[in-house]
Amino acid sequence: MSKFDVITIGTATQDVYLKSKQFCALRDVHFKEKLGFLSSEALILPFGSKIEVEDVYVTTGGGAANTAVTFARQGFKTAVLAKIGKDFSGRVIEDELEKEKVTLLLARDPKERTAYSTLLLTPKGERTIFVYRGASENLKANDVPWQKLKSKWVYFAPGGINFPLLETLVNNFFTQGSFIAINPGRAQISRGLRGLRNVIQKSNVFILNREEASRLTGISYRDEKRIFSVLDRAVGGILVITDAKKGVKVSDGINRWQAGSFKEKRVVDRTGAGDSFGSGFIAGLMHKGEKCEKGICNPENIAYAIRLGSANATSNIESIGAKTGLLTRRGFAASRWGKLGITRRAL
Numbered sequence: 001m002s003k004f005d006v007i008t009i010g011t012a013t014q015d016v017y018l019k020s021k022q023f024c025a026l027r028d029v030h031f032k033e034k035l036g037f038l039s040s041e042a043l044i045l046p047f048g049s050k051i052e053v054e055d056v057y058v059t060t061g062g063g064a065a066n067t068a069v070t071f072a073r074q075g076f077k078t079a080v081l082a083k084i085g086k087d088f089s090g091r092v093i094e095d096e097l098e099k100e101k102v103t104l105l106l107a108r109d110p111k112e113r114t115a116y117s118t119l120l121l122t123p124k125g126e127r128t129i130f131v132y133r134g135a136s137e138n139l140k141a142n143d144v145p146w147q148k149l150k151s152k153w154v155y156f157a158p159g160g161i162n163f164p165l166l167e168t169l170v171n172n173f174f175t176q177g178s179f180i181a182i183n184p185g186r187a188q189i190s191r192g193l194r195g196l197r198n199v200i201q202k203s204n205v206f207i208l209n210r211e212e213a214s215r216l217t218g219i220s221y222r223d224e225k226r227i228f229s230v231l232d233r234a235v236g237g238i239l240v241i242t243d244a245k246k247g248v249k250v251s252d253g254i255n256r257w258q259a260g261s262f263k264e265k266r267v268v269d270r271t272g273a274g275d276s277f278g279s280g281f282i283a284g285l286m287h288k289g290e291k292c293e294k295g296i297c298n299p300e301n302i303a304y305a306i307r308l309g310s311a312n313a314t315s316n317i318e319s320i321g322a323k324t325g326l327l328t329r330r331g332f333a334a335s336r337w338g339k340l341g342i343t344r345r346a347l
Contacts, residue, residue, distance in 0.1 A: 063157025272322025
């Protein structure tokens with residue numbers, strides 16, 4: 001019998017936001033094409049100057065922590081597995097997750113400090129993040145309480161967890177018959193499709209954004225049709241590809257759903273938007289009792305999951321912090337989230 005409805009596995013961090021009107025973004029295609037930036041926008045700061053900060057906001061983040069809060073607020077019995085340090089930041093993370101009624105399966109590193117991020121936030125919600133990975137990437141097999149890993153679902157937001165351990169964890173849950181959702185990070189995507197194939201095949205839901213899908217497959221960002229074709233063959237279950245403001249596309253190998261996004265009241269902070277959507281989508285499937293094996297998903301349940309994921313992400317970017325605006329189940333019942341344009345077509 002499952003001990004939890006869902007276990008989230010990955011990173012937990014302390015986040016400190018600095019908000020200033022003097023932070024501004026500049027767009028230039030050369031940033032991406034010639035300098036190797038991830039996007040064509042960069043944060044511009046005057047060198048050698050003092051920057052006035054209007055607000056400082058201290059909170060917590062990290063993929064495992066963020067997604068755990070979504071599931072807990074949606075009413076599921078939730079646990080989180082991550083590694084923190086034996087320091088003040090680690091205690092802050094523990095306190096915040098306990099307030100959200102998340103069961104802690106946290107390992108505590110006696111040497112490395114808790115992962116820490118400083119986020120420079122512009123008035124329009126863009127941000128640049130300074131990241132100290134710390135203990136979050138040091139999770140080892142002997143840190144894992146294997147006897148407690150009993151769950152109907154598991155959600156991997158693995159960050160920099162070493163791949164052999166990730167593979168072992170996936171195999172453990174697969175053998176148990178748990179449903180597996182994977183939202184890979186840069187470390188996993190850098191292995192390429194062949195290097196990640198074993199865990200992808202065992203996933204019931206595989207979630208990534210369009211740029212990540214391009215890097216994973218080695219296919220041009222513009223060739224979306226071919227990206228879907230390749231990943232549809234590789235993924236064991238449902239493929240979810242988000243595309244920022246353009247929304248999301250979901251494929252079960254037989255049908256493809258496409259949806260835009262809800263209109264936000266304001267954009268304050270886009271941090272954690274991917275975690276918000278991914279965990280909201282899985283929570284939607286869990287509410288519907290959806291197993292989501294390839295080709296057998298109920299279309300109405302997929303549409304519900306898309307709507308919850310989109311609402312969760314939109315609500316979250318309207319406030320500072322990767323978890324502040326995450327929806328409760330009652331919050332999702334509000335009329336604002338009742339309709340979203342979703343189309344479905346056969347492949």
